[in-house]
Structures are given as structure tokens and as C-alpha cells.
Amino acid sequence: MTTAPTRSREQVRRWRGYLADERAEAAVYRDLASRRKGPDREILLELAEAEGRHEQHWLELLGEAGERPTPVSLRTRFLGLLARRFGSVFVLALLQRAEGRSPYEAEADATPQMAADERIHEEVVRSLAMRGRARISGTFRAAVFGANDGLVSNLALVLGVGAAGAQPALVLATGIAGLLAGALSMGAGEYVSVSSQRELLAASTPSKESAAALTRIDFDENEVALVFRARGMDEAEAARAAHALLREREAPRLPANDVDVETVGTPFGVALSSFGFFAAGAVVPILPYLFGATGLLAVVLAAGLVGLALLASGAVVGLLSGAPMLLRALRQLAIGWGAAAVTYLLGLLFNASGI
Template sequence: MTSPSREQIRRWRGYLADERAEAAVYRDLATRRTGADREILLELAEAERRHEQHWLDLLGPEGDRPTRVGLRTRVLGLLARRFGSVFVLALLQRAEAGSPYEEDRDATSRMAADERIHEEVVRSLAMRGRARISGTFRAAVFGANDGLVSNLALVLGVGAAGAGNGLVLATGVAGLLAGALSMGAGEYVSVSSQRELLEASRPSPESGRALTRIDLDANEVALVFRARGMDEDEAAAQAALVLGERERERPTLPSLDVDVEAVGTPIGVAASSFGFFATGALVPIVPYLLGLSGGIAVAVACVLVGIALIGTGAVVGLLSGASMVKRAGRQLAIGFGAAAVTYALGLAFNAAGI
């Protein structure tokens, strides 16, 4: 057997450090969970330990030398110890998906398969957290993005039309308050209505109680399932299953896949939308609050909004499992595209003397 090259040793030691650190992240997350989630995370840590042993076996004495953990893994560990949130699981999902073992001949095919399975396990764990925050998160992203883009467009359009700094600032503040109030009220009504619609899809408790008195030979329970889209045989089987449990004290009809909580609460979503819109809308007027004017104020506003748009796009990409760079670029292009149109209209009005 030939001795490993310096490049191989360097690469193996990097893998070893990452496996150790990722196992520690899973253990840190497990300390913040209970029940099945805790057991799953500990099993993932054990799998990473097996991978660690593979690299130790290949390295031999070289494995005793200290190895430097990558920045990504160090950040993961820090976040897991401080927060233990869905953000960490989303980062872990991306880390598992980006495993190099498929292309590395020094890693076994089982290790490469493990990493793919780990990605799906972490995706499933993160999915629960994503579902819990989906309603509020949607309102937050929408509110922040709308505040950034609409107020930047408003400020640039008014400024390009020849308005003075005082009028630009007053317009920006008015846009912030009007937009935040409108967004908050709109989200409250929207989410309240959506929850009411979803609640209307839940089976009535009275229908469940009627199951204890129903005629087993002639009944319409199967029609409930046929109305939900099942074929006749499948509906009959489901009806028989429900009726077979009617000896329970309070039998119920199974509901459709309706998760009202995933929508969010009206007050929570409204507050999130209001707060994030106001925060986003504040960014474009910061230069004017600091006393800047003219082209300098416009340039500073655009830079600040651009940074904020990139940040919101990156967070969306992180939590959705998509490319953070592409989502950030999309947010930036859409935001600046809308602002550019309004700025051009302002210039046109100014040139026409309106």
C-alpha cells in the first residue's frame, strides 16, 4: 500500500475536523430537544462518529494532530449552542447536501449514501420548524421587502421630481406609517379569513357523535370520503375503518390535511408585517434623517436598501433550501427594478415642469 500524499492527508484531516464538529452540532441540538427529535439527532451524531473513525483509520498517526474546523462548521456550532433553531437545521441541511463524498474516491459509497439520507432526515426535522413559522415568516419577508422597495421608490420618485429634502423626508415618513398600518390591517383580515376558511373544512363534532348511532348496514359515511376525492372502493374501506372504531367514547371523522396553525395567528402575523414593513421603509429615509441631500442621499439610500434586499433574499434562500445567492440576486433585481421605474417617472415629471 502506497503512502498517502500530502494533499490526501490535508483533505482527510479536513474531513475529520468537519465530521467531529458536525457531530458536536447534532449533540448540541439534541440537548435542546426531547422525545423522538432528540433520539434522531443523537443517531445522526453517532453516524458522524462512524465517518470520523473512517478518516482516523486512513490517517493513522496523522489523525492525532490537531485539525482546524472550517468556518461554516464553527458558525453552525455557535448557532446551535446559542439558538438551536430552524435556521441551524436549514444550514445543516445545506451542509449535508453539499457533501463531497460522492466524488471523493477515498470516501466509501456507504458514507456518501449516509450523507444523502442525513440531508433528508434534517430536511424533515427542519420542515416542522418551517411549518411553525411559515405564516409569520411570510408576513415578515413580504413586509420588509415591500417597505424597502415601496418607500425607496416613493422617495426616489419624489426627489427626482424636484422636491426639496424636507418634502422628501415627509413623504418617506408618511409612506412608512401609511404602508405599515395598511400592511398590518390587511394581514390581520387576510389571516383571520384564511383561518376561518380552514376551520370550516374540519369535521363537525356532531358528525363524530352521530357515528355511535348510525345504521351499520345502510349509511352514508363512505360518501364523506368519496366527496373528498377517493374512489368507491377506497371510500368504503375508510368508512369501514371509521365505523370499526365507533365503540370509542367519542369517535370522529378523520379531517383533511388542514393545518390552521401553519397560517399563523392574526395578531402575530399583523404585528410581524407592521414591524418589518416599518423597519424596511425606514432604511431609504435614513440618509435624509442624517441631513444628507441630493445625489449623495440617493446613493446612500440605494446602498442601504441593496444590502437589506440581499439580506432578506439570503434568509429566504436559507430557510427554503434554495440558493442563497440566487434568492438574494432576485430580491435585488426586483427591488431596484421597481425603484428605477418610479425614479424615471419622477425625472419625466420634473422635466415637464409638473
């Protein structure tokens, strides 16, 4: 290996950091590939190979300095830990963010191709994560909605009742009742909602009998083109599509509905997720009362615990959606504390009025 003719200590430090991150990210891709099969496995291994090419670039610049052990960043270590433990869509979402934050575009010692590679890697990982996001979207929506509803509604409930002058035992009983009532209501509501949505979408899916009729239809005079026109095509496009479809002699298929029913989630799965996460969220604001806290101390502890949970929830939403995690976390916190503050002030007003 060769060494650069002139290089500063800062350059060497920066190059060694890049080298460590490239090695670690390649290891993460290989770990993920070991848990996959088919095209996804091949894609992840090719991404690891590309990271290896970048690694070689920094090795050539570092020369002998590249042979010494280099500390890996905490972010990359965290990615590797998640990949080994879970190998889930969460890891892909973190990798997508990591590739999108690549410093190579502003790094004079990186090649333009390396910077372009990182951008393409971001889109490849985004595409790999997209299917996982679609699979969990229904249950994830119910989980996030349930947890946040439990956190905010029960915090608002116990703070409002407490500020109105209720005794701690009554505040605790109210919180427990709110937990049970809300969780049951959320679970039942989600079950009915998702069942209705799936039935509505299924009504737009071509029947097996209609598909079977395609093999017996008149080739020159038929209404198959009308199906395509009803799906939004113009007359000429519909005619071409119908003609092509009818030439599929073995297994012709009518155009399917654009919305995948599976992304909605199963009624039972979504209901159970909503029930469980609402209950988990709703128990947080009553924890101080369960352990005997009263008065202002209980209010501060409940608001603080719920605030931490809201920050975590917002960060997870930001991670999986690709949005800024801090902004999503602060948004959740502002909404939750804002709603609780309103009910707390109303409780104080009622207490002061003797209502």
C-alpha cells in the same frame, strides 16, 4: 491505529479537513439534541453517532497525523455557533445544505456507504426542519413580504419624490408618511386576510357533533362513506374507509381537512409581524435623509442600504426554502432596484417637464 501505505501531503490535508468537519457536525447534532425531547432528540443523537463512524474512517487513514489538532472550516464553526445560541429551524436548514453539499461522492478515499449516509442525512434533516418551516410559514411569509414591501415601496417613493424636485425636508416627510401608512395598511390587511383564511379552513373541519354521532350510527346503513367520497375517494375506497372508521368504537373521527389551520398563522401574530417588518424595511431608505444627506448622495446611500437589506432578505429566503441563497439574494435585489429605478426615472421626467 494504522497508517495508509502511501499518502500524499494533499491527501493528508484533505483527510484532516474531513475529520475536523465530521467532529464539528457531530457536536452540532449533539447540541441540537440537548434542546429537544422525544423522537427528535433520538434522531439527532443517531445522526451524531453516524458522523462519529465517519470520523473513525478518517482517523484510521490518518494514523498518527489524526492526533494533531485540525482547524475546523468557517462554515462548520458558524453552524456550531448557531446551534449553541438558537437551536432553531435556521440551523437545521444550514445543516440540510451542508449535508447536501457533501464531497464524499467525488472523494476516492471515502467509502460509497459514507456518501450514501450523507444523502440520507440530508433527507433526515430536511424532515426535521419541515415541521419547523410549517410552524413559521405564516408569520415568515408576512415578515418577508412586509420587509421587502417596506424597502422597495418607500425607496421608490422617496426617490421618485426627490427626483421630481422636492426639497429634502419634504422627501423625508413623505418617507415617514409612507412608512406609517404602509405599515398600518399591511398590518390591517394581513389581519383581515389571515382571519378570513382561517375561518374558511375551519368551515371545512368536521364538527364535534358529527364525530359524536358516529357512535350511534347504523352499522349497515349509513352515509359515512359519502363523507369520504366527498373528500375524493372512489366508491369502493370510501366504503372500506367508512367500515374501518366505524369499527373505532372508542374515539371515531371523521376525515379532517388536509390543510393545517396552524400553518396559516394567527391573525394577530401575522399582522404584528407584517407591521413591524414593513416599518423596519421602510425606515432604511429614509435613513440618509434623517442624518442630513441630500441630492445624489442621499439617493446613492438609500439605494445602497436598501440593496444590502434586499440581499440579506433574499439569502434568508433561500436558506429556509433550500434554494440557492445567492440566486435568491440577487433576485430580490434586481426586483427592488428595478422598481425604484422606474419611479426615479419618472420623477426626473416630471421634474424636467415642470409637472
